Amino acid sequence: MEPFTHPRHGKYDVIGTRPIRHDGEDKVTGRAQYGADIHFPDQLHGYVLRSPHAHARILSIDTRKAEAMPGVKAIVTSKDLPRLPDKIIESGEGVENQKYMSDRILASDKALFKGHPIAAVAATDPWTAEEAANAIEVQYEVLEAVTDPVEALREGAPLLFDRITTTTLGQKEVKATNVCLHTRHQRGDLAAGFAEADEVFEREFKTATVHQGYIEPQNATALARSDGHITVWTSTQGAFPARDQIATVLKKDLSKIRVIPMEIGGGFGGKIPIYLEPVAVLLSEKTGHPVKLVMSRADVFQTTGPASATAAKIKLGFKKDGTLVAADVWMAYEAGAFPGNWGATGAMCVLAPYRLPNLQIDVLDVLTNTPKVAAYRAPSSPQALWGVESVMDEAALKLGMDPIDLRLKNAAVEGDQRPDGYTWPRIGLVETLQAAKASEHYRSPPPNKPNQARGVAVGYWHNAGLQSSATVAINMDGTASVVTGSVDIGGSRASMAIMAAETLGLKAEEVRPLVADTDSIGHTDVTGGSRTTFATGYAVYLAAQDAVEQMKHRVAKLWDCKPDDIAFEGGAFRSKQNGHEPMTVRKLAPQLPRTGGPVQGQASILPKGVGAGFGCHIADIEVDSETGKVTILRYTAVQDVGTAIHPAYVEGQISGGATQGIGWALNEEYVHSDKGEMLNAGFLDYRMPTALDVPNIDTILVEVPNPGHPYGVRGVGETPIVPPMGAMHNAIARAIGVRVRELPMSPPRVQAALAHQPAKPIPA
Amino acid sequence: MSNGTKRIITATINGNETTMAIDNRMSLLQALRDVAGMTGTKEGCLTGDCGACSVILNGRVVDSCLVMAAEADGAQLETVEGMARGQELHPLQTQFLEHAALQCGICTPGFLVAAKALLDRNPNPTEEEIRYWLAGNLCRCTGYRTIIEAVQDAAAELKTSAR
Numbered sequence: 001m002e003p004f005t006h007p008r009h010g011k012y013d014v015i016g017t018r019p020i021r022h023d024g025e026d027k028v029t030g031r032a033q034y035g036a037d038i039h040f041p042d043q044l045h046g047y048v049l050r051s052p053h054a055h056a057r058i059l060s061i062d063t064r065k066a067e068a069m070p071g072v073k074a075i076v077t078s079k080d081l082p083r084l085p086d087k088i089i090e091s092g093e094g095v096e097n098q099k100y101m102s103d104r105i106l107a108s109d110k111a112l113f114k115g116h117p118i119a120a121v122a123a124t125d126p127w128t129a130e131e132a133a134n135a136i137e138v139q140y141e142v143l144e145a146v147t148d149p150v151e152a153l154r155e156g157a158p159l160l161f162d163r164i165t166t167t168t169l170g171q172k173e174v175k176a177t178n179v180c181l182h183t184r185h186q187r188g189d190l191a192a193g194f195a196e197a198d199e200v201f202e203r204e205f206k207t208a209t210v211h212q213g214y215i216e217p218q219n220a221t222a223l224a225r226s227d228g229h230i231t232v233w234t235s236t237q238g239a240f241p242a243r244d245q246i247a248t249v250l251k252k253d254l255s256k257i258r259v260i261p262m263e264i265g266g267g268f269g270g271k272i273p274i275y276l277e278p279v280a281v282l283l284s285e286k287t288g289h290p291v292k293l294v295m296s297r298a299d300v301f302q303t304t305g306p307a308s309a310t311a312a313k314i315k316l317g318f319k320k321d322g323t324l325v326a327a328d329v330w331m332a333y334e335a336g337a338f339p340g341n342w343g344a345t346g347a348m349c350v351l352a353p354y355r356l357p358n359l360q361i362d363v364l365d366v367l368t369n370t371p372k373v374a375a376y377r378a379p380s381s382p383q384a385l386w387g388v389e390s391v392m393d394e395a396a397l398k399l400g401m402d403p404i405d406l407r408l409k410n411a412a413v414e415g416d417q418r419p420d421g422y423t424w425p426r427i428g429l430v431e432t433l434q435a436a437k438a439s440e441h442y443r444s445p446p447p448n449k450p451n452q453a454r455g456v457a458v459g460y461w462h463n464a465g466l467q468s469s470a471t472v473a474i475n476m477d478g479t480a481s482v483v484t485g486s487v488d489i490g491g492s493r494a495s496m497a498i499m500a501a502e503t504l505g506l507k508a509e510e511v512r513p514l515v516a517d518t519d520s521i522g523h524t525d526v527t528g529g530s531r532t533t534f535a536t537g538y539a540v541y542l543a544a545q546d547a548v549e550q551m552k553h554r555v556a557k558l559w560d561c562k563p564d565d566i567a568f569e570g571g572a573f574r575s576k577q578n579g580h581e582p583m584t585v586r587k588l589a590p591q592l593p594r595t596g597g598p599v600q601g602q603a604s605i606l607p608k609g610v611g612a613g614f615g616c617h618i619a620d621i622e623v624d625s626e627t628g629k630v631t632i633l634r635y636t637a638v639q640d641v642g643t644a645i646h647p648a649y650v651e652g653q654i655s656g657g658a659t660q661g662i663g664w665a666l667n668e669e670y671v672h673s674d675k676g677e678m679l680n681a682g683f684l685d686y687r688m689p690t691a692l693d694v695p696n697i698d699t700i701l702v703e704v705p706n707p708g709h710p711y712g713v714r715g716v717g718e719t720p721i722v723p724p725m726g727a728m729h730n731a732i733a734r735a736i737g738v739r740v741r742e743l744p745m746s747p748p749r750v751q752a753a754l755a756h757q758p759a760k761p762i763p764a
Numbered sequence: 765m766s767n768g769t770k771r772i773i774t775a776t777i778n779g780n781e782t783t784m785a786i787d788n789r790m791s792l793l794q795a796l797r798d799v800a801g802m803t804g805t806k807e808g809c810l811t812g813d814c815g816a817c818s819v820i821l822n823g824r825v826v827d828s829c830l831v832m833a834a835e836a837d838g839a840q841l842e843t844v845e846g847m848a849r850g851q852e853l854h855p856l857q858t859q860f861l862e863h864a865a866l867q868c869g870i871c872t873p874g875f876l877v878a879a880k881a882l883l884d885r886n887p888n889p890t891e892e893e894i895r896y897w898l899a900g901n902l903c904r905c906t907g908y909r910t911i912i913e914a915v916q917d918a919a920a921e922l923k924t925s926a927r
Contacts, residue, residue, distance in 0.1 A: 020861045027869035028857040030804015030844035034870060037803035127789055213904050215808040215816055216870040265806070265870025266904050297809040490867035490905060648864035648910075655907035656867060683813035683902060691895040691908040 003609075003707035009643065010703070013571070014501040015711055018648045019508040021494040027263075035219040035235030035262040036294050043221070044073055044122040046283050046293035047129035048276070049136050050303065051111030051118055054145035054369040054676025055158060058111060061119060062137040069135065071128040074286035076279065077119045078106040082251040089248060096273075100338040102249050104372055105278050111140065112160055112337035113371050114677050115302035117275075122283040122291045145369040145676030149334040150311045152178040152366045160337060160367040180339035181365040183347040185419045193326025193358025197317025201394055205387035207725075207743040208669030209309040209334060212376050213660070213688050216265020217300045221292040222280035230284075231258045232277050237267040238526030240485060243518045245274045250281060260517040261487045264527075268660070269375030270305040272526050301681035306670065307376035308334040308342055309368075310383040314350075316391045322401050322409045326358040327351050331384065335365040336372035346380035349722075350388060351419045352460045353429055353614065354410040359419055369676045375528060377657060378461035378718035382664060382725055389457035389726030390739060403456050403730070404437045404616070428640030428704030428714075429458070429614040435702045436616040441636040451623040452633070455731025459615045459722025463715035464529025469522030469604040470539035472500055472547050476593070478586030479510040480547075485524025486536040487515055490656075490717065491649035495533045496540050498645050499711060503544035504585050505571020522604040530715030533645055534610065534706075539603045541710045546601030554595040555583055609708015613715060615639035617658060617723035621731040628751030630666055630732060632693075637723070638700040642714030647701065654720040655697040661724025663689045669744050773837035777802070778846025786833040792826075793817045795833035796843065804844040804873050808902070815901030818874040818881075819843050825881035827900075844873035847880060855921040856880055859914035867905035875901050879915045887919060 010016075026032040063075045084098040102108075107116045119136050123129035144158040151157060159176055166173045168182040194200055220234040230252070236242040239261040247254050264271060276293040283291040295304070310333050317326040329350050333343030343365040350361060396403040411429045418424065436442055436456065446454035473481045482500045486492055493513035501508045524536065552563040555573045559566070565576050572582035592599055620634040637658045644650040667687040671679045680686050705712025725743060733739045738753040774783045777800065784799045791810075796802045796819070805828060808816035812827040819828045820842035847854040856876050859865070866872040875898065882889055882897045889897065894915050895908075903911060 018864070021864070023869075024861040024866075025853070025857075027866055027872055028844075028853065028860050028876060029848055030802070030873045032869060033803070034806070036807060037797075039798070039801070039803075125787070127787075214868070214870075215814055215902060215904055216806070216868070217808070263870075264868060265808075266868040268904070294807070297811065297813075491864065646864075649867070652864050652867055652906055652910060655909055656905045659907035660904065682811050683809050684811065688902055688904065689908075690899045690902065691912065692899045694907060696909045696912070697907050 004710050004712065006705045006712045009705050009712055012502055014498050014508050015643065015645050016647060017508065018646060019494060019498070021491050022497055022513055023488060023493050032263045034216060034265050035233060038221050038233045038262065040290040043290040043292050044124060044283065044287055045126040045129045046120055046122050046280060046291045047126065047133045048117045048279065048293065049119045049133040051107065051114060051116040053111055053140055053142050054114040054147065055143040056111045056140035057143065058107060058109060058118065059139040059141055063119065065137065066121060066132040066135040069128065069132045071124040072121060072132045073124065074122045074283050075119060076282040076286065078108040080282050081106055081249065081278070097339060098248055101245065104338055105249055113369050115299060115371065117279070120279045120283060122287055147368050147370050147672040147676045149309055149332045149366040149368055152368050153332060160369065164339065164367065178367040179364050180335055180367055181341055181344060183344040183363045185347055185361040186359065187356065187419065188358030190326055190328060190358050190360050194317045196325050198320045199395060199398055200315065200317045201391045202313065202315040203387065203391055203741060205312040205314065205390070205741045207310045207383045209306045209370060210664050210668045211301055211306045211686065212268035212270035214266030214268060214270060217295040217297060218271065218275050218304055219294040220276035220280045221290055222277065222284045223290040224281055224284040228256050230256055230281055231260060232281065233260045233262055234277055235262055235264045235271060237264065237271045237487060237489065237528050239487065239518050240523045241272065241526050242274055242277060246277050246281065249278045258517060258519045261515060264487055264489055267489055268377045269379055269528055272528055273374050275304055297683065298681040301686060302678050303371050305374050305376065306371060308373045308380065308383060310334065312387045314387045314391055316395065318395050318399065320399065322399055322406045324354050324356055324410045327356050329361045331363045332366050333363065333380065334368050334370060334373060336368060336370045338372040339367065340365055340373060342373055342380045346384040348418065348420050348462065349381035349460055350384035353412055353458050355412050355416050356419065361419055377660060377721040381459070381461055381722045382661065385459060385722055386457065386725035386729060390729050390741065393455065393730040393733065404433050407458055408433050426704065426707050427612050427614060428702055431704050432614050432616050432638055432640045432702050435700055436618060436638040439618065439636055439638065439700055441618050441634060441698065447620045447622065447633055451625050451735050452621065453731050453734035454618065454620045455727045455729065455734060456616060456618050457723040457726025457730055459719050460612065461530065461718040461722060462612050463534065463610050464531040465535050465607045465610045466525035466529065466531055467606050468524050468536040468539040470536060470543040471521065471600055471602045472540065472543040473600040474547055474551070474585065474589055474592065476589050478589035479512070480504055480506060482511055482513045482540055483516050483521055484536050484540065485516055485521045486532045487527045489527050490653060491646060492527065492532045494649065495537060495645045499537045499540050500544045503541055504548065506585060530613065530717045534709055534713045534715045535605065535607050537645065537713055538607050538709055539605050542603035542605060543601040546603060547599050550599045550601065551585065551588055554592060555588060557595050558591065609706065611642050611706025611708055611714035613640060613719035615719045615723050617727040619727040619731045621728065621735060623732060623735050623750060625754060628747035628749070628754060630728065630745065630750065632662065632695050635695055636698040636700065637720055638702060639719055640702040640704050640714065641716045642706040642709065643703055643712035644701050645711065645713060650701060650716050651699045653717045654699045657717060657720030658697050658724050659689050659694050661721040662694055662728065665725040665728040665743060665745060667744050667746055771834060773834060775836045775839045775841050777841045778843060788834060790833040791829050792831040792833045792836050793828040795836070796828060802843055802845055806870050806873055815878060816871050816874040818877045818901065820877060820881050825878050842877065844876055847876060854880065855918040855925065856915065859918040859921065863910040863914040865906060865910035865914040871901060871903045875903065875911055883919055883922060887923060889919060891916065
């Protein structure tokens with residue numbers, strides 16, 4: 001595909017406007033149907049019995065008492081699941097081993113984390129289901145648990161699996177270990193690079209486990225019919241990937257399963273894996289009734305999501321003029337209870353913003369007795385980059401450079417290589433840094449009362465392509481209907497309508513966007529990876545173009561000329577011979593039936609040309625020297641978004657992502673007991689930002705169009721969660737003179753840092 | 765049904781007298797959603813920490829997950845389903861749409877109901893008052909700015925309208 005040149009960038013008719021989202025009224029009136037809103041008159045209520053132990057061998061499960069209880073209709077355990085091979089398959093945004101997928105849904109021989117599903121009950125009401133589940137007698141042999149990835153690395157640490165050995169660069173080791181993957185990237189000559197450096201910094205960092213924190217708990221309702229056809233209503237980021245996973249775990253044909261994606265109450269990556277769906281199907285197969293399962297908030301915290309806790313050692317070498325000459329990075333990522341590869345993703349991100357001649361990156365994915373980690377908004381990038389950004393800030397202070405100038409000096413540009421060898425196409429890091437530097441916020445003096453300061457940091461996410469399908473049907477009145485397989489988490493229906501409208505010369509309101517189920521459109525991957533507006537938007541564009549090409553033939557019939565003699569420009573078909581008045585879609589549409597019938601464009605794609613996203617955040621903060629509480633005085637997020645299709649939802653993604661990053665930086669963490677139990681599995685003790693905790697976040701949209709997309713879209717949603725940890729950390733360091741190298745920088749931790757080292761501001 | 769006893773309660777929901785056969789163990793949230801079939805009120809935590817289930821009970825905003833359904837017998841209830849008047853959306857609803865103050869939308873009914881309770885008693889809230897009032901409602905998508913601005917503009921609109 002030739003790169004797109006975007007001659008109309010900044011001059012579009014519909015792109016860049018802010019229409020009311022098409023699904024808006026349903027969502028402000030309570031009519032929108034989310035997963036838990038589904039109800040069938042004959043439905044049964046399911047309840048999942050979960051392991052009270054973080055690590056235990058399951059010796060026996062006795063369901064007899066529970067089965068005898070009135071109102072109990074079915075009980076399932078892992079014995080009801082087909083045995084699956086030890087085989088890796090693609091799943092959502094990552095890869096997963098089939099056997100482990102099955103064991104994650106219902107434990108077979110071992111419970112590997114507190115909350116690991118053991119059995120499930122379907123009953124006539126939720127109370128009976130819960131009582132019956134608690135009447136199931138399970139005998140455990142409790143084992144020592146390990147929840148911290150660094151602890152899990154130690155010699156003699158409890159092993160989750162007897163048969164897992166480390167794979168390093170494709171080579172298997174012999175000894176059983178908790179390290180399930182070792183990723184390494186190397187370039188140049190590390191020793192020579194550091195020898196050349198004038199300043200070398202070597203620092204250690206830690207981050208805690210955090211959760212995506214979507215407000216809607218996981219839910220699933222399934223109906224298994226006697227003819228073998230199954231319908232699943234669920235809250236998922238991808239109906240098709242959910243169907244793939246359900247079919248894999250239950251060993252069924254895809255065509256036997258229809259997944260109907262309900263409205264989704266947030267996901268942030270955490271609603272890519274399935275949890276309850278196969279259980280609901282098994283219970284429905286046994287009872288013949290629809291079975292509904294909804295997680296409690298404690299279940300959500302203890303058994304879904306989270307994002308990896310990490311430990312890092314970061315060593316960077318600089319020349320006196322600020323040039324980065326060498327980097328040595330070691331990191332360990334919590335994988336949770338089953339092997340995964342999110343650490344490998346962190347290895348792609350950790351030094352991505354900077355040009356580096358000499359580097360080595362080693363990242364371990366480490367098994368722990370915690371739920372298997374899932375994607376969380378720019379998965380693995382925040383944990384990787386904030387430490388680098390801390391060292392960049394230290395270096396800027398030591399070298400007497402402006403922190404943005406230091407980053408500009410080393411910023412990657414088109415043609416440079418990411419540490420894993422990927423060559424950058426056109427990216428907008430430099431433009432983003434320049435916009436941050438030119439911003440009113442950055443040009444204004446930093447706050448200068450005691451314990452106040454400003455911090456900046458950069459963030460990166462590569463964004464994703466993956467598969468998408470779309471149809472665009474032209475209605476006889478000249479409006480259009482757009483159908484895609486991408487669930488709408490944050491306004492994507494409006495973006496799809498805008499891109500179709502732009503392509504067809506219509507208004508956004510003249511396009512009706514619809515999210516289809518798995519029986520109604522071609523395969524479409526998850527709403528995740530910041531890919532929906534890029535990839536599904538691209539499919540919508542191509543489907544609209546397909547409709548335009550078909551309509552050219554109709555106009556050619558009416559004008560008695562060749563389709564090639566007709567151009568579609570400025571929202572109208574025009575004769576290249578100038579013999580006819582231009583004809584809009586609206587004018588042509590009523591004539592479709594008598595020129596050959598209806599017109600529907602379609603496209604199914606796997607697009608290349610993904611455009612990476614870079615952001616730079618500026619935070620002004622004040623530290624309360626008594627309590628250690630950090631107050632944000634002002635916050636600005638700058639990001640290269642490629643092209644903002646619906647700027648209000650682009651800004652919303654950026655300020656929402658920044659807010660999650662602020663929560664991660666300052667407050668959010670899993671607190672574990674020494675037995676591996678999460679002690680704060682609720683919103684009261686797992687403190688997410690409220691309206692009182694964040695100021696009005698200003699956003700600055702930089703638009704360096706992506707040559708890989710017809711309208712220059714890069715993808716927006718994930719990058720903004722990456723810079724806040726570094727920006728907050730750097731601001732705190734400059735305010736109090738101490739670097740808090742562990743997340744979250746919660747009041748007790750900041751207070752402790754203050755107590756150990758009296759406040760002495762670093763000169764800015 | 766084990767150990768459950770039922771009772772009949774009558775509450776005025778959005779101006780309509782509604783009789784419900786409830787299980788004694790039910791929360792008001794469950795009664796609204798599972799008995800009355802009004803699923804606009806959302807469940808986020810069942811511990812009163814997220815505000816997604818906010819309703820107005822006898823003029824006060826409450827987390828309906830923390831109220832027993834039996835307690836609502838004889839009560840006046842307002843939910844998100846009652847905010848629009850016929851085809852006319854409440855200014856809060858309109859302003860949430862204008863400001864793009866929702867992304868996934870699951871917290872939106874709770875924010876709308878809580879904000880309505882605020883404006884019912886304080887038509888001129890400051891930004892700080894709005895932030896304090898809404899601190900019991902969690903939104904994980906927006907970062908709150910658009911929500912605060914929508915409430916401010918709705919307050920201004922309500923002052924000039926006859927509503």
